[in-house]
Amino acid sequence: MTVRVEHDLLGDLDVPDAAYYGVHTVRALENFPITGTPISRYPELIVALACVKHAAARANHQLGLLSTERADAIAAACGEIRSGKLHDQFVVDVIQGGAGTSTNMNANEVIANRALELLGHRRGEYLHLHPLEHVNLGQSTNDVYPTALKIALQFAVHRLRVAMTELVTAFADKALEFGGCIKMGRTQLQDAVPMTLGQEFGSYAVMVGEDGDRLGEAVTLISEINLGGTAIGTGLNAHHGYAEAVCQELCATTELRLVTASNLVEATQDVGSFVQLSGVLKRTAVKLSKICNDLRLLSSGPRAGLGEINLPAVQAGSSIMPGKVNPVIPEVVNQVAFEVIGNDIAISMAAEGGQLQLNAFEPIIAHSLFESLAHLTAACDTLRTRCVVGITANVARMRATVDRSIGLVTALNPYIGYEAASRLAADALNSDSDIASLVLDRGLLTASELETILQPGNLTGSSETTPVTSTHATRTH
Template sequence: MTSIAMRLEHDLLGDREVPDSVYYGVHTARALENFPITGIPISRYPELVVALACVKLAAARANRRLGLLDAERADAIVAACEEIKSGRLHDQFVVDVIQGGAGTSTNMNANEVIANRALELLGRGRGDYAHLHPLEHVNLGQSTNDVYPTALKVALQFAVHRLQAAMTELVAAFAAKAVEFGAHLKMGRTQLQDAVPMTLGQEFGSYAVMVGEDADRLGEAALLIAEINLGGTAIGTGLNAHHGYAEAACEELRAITELPLVTASNLVEATQDVGSFVQLSGVLKRTAVKLSKICNDLRLLSSGPRAGFGEINLPPVQAGSSIMPGKVNPVIPEVVNQVAFEVIGNDITITMAAEAGQLQLNAFEPIIAHSLFESLAHLTAACDTLRSRCVVGITANVARMQATVDHSIGLVTALNPYIGYDAATKLAADALDSGADIASLVLGRGLLTASELETILQPDNLTRPRHASLDA
């Protein structure tokens, strides 16, 4: 049996052996034992690992500028951070996404990986902390309580931008269908009852607007998470940080990330307040609710194919039943519905975690982070899937929609201005009783001439405000 080479490290609790092959150290090893919760390591969220590297990189540059970190150590830390930022060593970020300690284990994990890689770059062995220390040098002028929330905000910016891009593409897909379906008349419905005519293009155009509005709201929420507390250290007072560190670190981080980051005007407030995360979660919930409503519509409109609405056809992507041959289910809208349910649940979790903070720190930011990253990632995938596997392939059943309009009682609403409400009401009741269509009854009773009726029932006149010429 081959033995694993170990190295001895030390922390507050004493000595601890760590496999010599890993870049993390004693603090991370203890966190692995303490938090076997989800089995999901923080490397699940590459945005967060990259953001941690960006924060540590900014700190090293700031500390060198301020004369607090010598060039040799600073350059090694910078080089290690650049590697992680480019995607290397992400497998060394192993602590569970849900952890006690307000993110301390995540910060320690980053400090140790960066320190040990920097030591390698200096020609030293892993664990040679007398030469370059995870806390004395990599974490210089920092606390988990300003590093972790700052890294979260940077990572969330990256994730928000990806979701916005996916939503923008989905908007374009709906808008293209709105143009394609612009001339197809159908019945609109309220409370699942016939209402008044509209075009299928108008229906799909409304979906484009709904999603586009929330892409804009996401941008507004992103501005709130551009305010960081880096430099506040433990509770926002800046204890143990150089008086010029907060400004210098923010400048460096802004340059590294190319994000519009600003230092909070009150670091004590910013260290304990997670309101920006609540705001972002609320926008994600709003987006999820709208996407789910749209998917409910797509499932209804495509229901059938013979015994349902049958107005549109969703692209068939897989067989729908193990017992019913030929059945095809609306699986893409269904999966988006389920993502929406998850996001709504995540919002409840974030709300409770935000409320549970006490005094100068919220200890529950790890579950806030986990919930936000899951919501962002799954919504992004849902938008991409809905667009590529469903929306772009939707087709219209034009004859079915026209037949519905022709036989709908809802047409009487368009006749109100010309025959009066009472006459229109009687017309609707008689049509229901007899099964006759509205147009036949109108002409048979001489309520309007054929020419007048034809003009009133023109698609352009049925689907927008009445033109003045019709009142003549």
């Protein structure tokens, strides 16, 4: 392998001549063989880093600190990276010591070496354009890394919100389709009162939709950046007009609404916005997992369980039991939820572990957030396309369950009293009888009264349900 020799404060080091990265990246590759996963796994982060470096070059040129030739070359290199080129050169491990310094160095070196080529020089000829003197001018890892992270997270959150919106639509469509299907509601896995399957699926649409709104609120918090604060927020080595200029350039480059923090010292050490975002992701995961638990329960059986709905059969369920089909799509979403909840704990610990003017643990925060966002996005898409859109209802089974359920006595409370209703429920259970038959047999209500009370609209608040106990309400006493 052909190499070039580069130098840092530790001495000389061979760098693959074909590589766009340099000596600092090679050191990081040696120091952090942790996950085997390079930062290029998260293209949003690579694009965001290029956006930051592009904005910095333009701002420094505007302030007279960087020549037109160098600024244009840096901007052009960043443009290529933003379009998807050279991502394979971002090779440092996603989990690293140094508060993200290795990530920033990797970006500086790739951009510098590509810019050198555009200027007609060879990679590594830093006399003409230097990774630190020019690409990193007026910057520190401590303001570049969190700023890039916040931009990248906004890109990733947008994708998740799109997936959640589509899932909401799928649940809402099912709510409309199942609007006339009456069934028993359950509390603590016991019969409660009647409802419609449409109401059940409509609640899922609302649950997911609410979390999409909460994500929008969390994005507002990660729109505040500390770029221009340099090492600890004091702005050392940055031009006095740099923070304002670079924020304007970054807004134009990313088309995001970003604002410079009013207190850069606070903003450099505080990772509360990441904790907030993680909390919303955990909330989303918890609620998605609850919905999937419901789907598994409602489809349990097919003959020995609730069996109220049918999930699409997507694969054989057993290597030993012929014909068995398992709820594998809800199960995989459950597992994503477990991971997101675990990631939230890691993020909380990393945030708590920060010391004085910097949190050194932002790489694990970044890794955990990106994993949660990517996997939740995939989970929402998978749940929608492989499960929800294909769900069907077992209408007759649900109606039969309502007819036989003692939960109907709740609707009779205002007419026969709680004590009489309780005795009626106990007798129905002991005799394996249905409520309507016992009411009529004992003369507690007339058939007409019973039919009125048990109208679907009275029981569920919906006017589009199938009749309840229609075979019993017409009996004569």
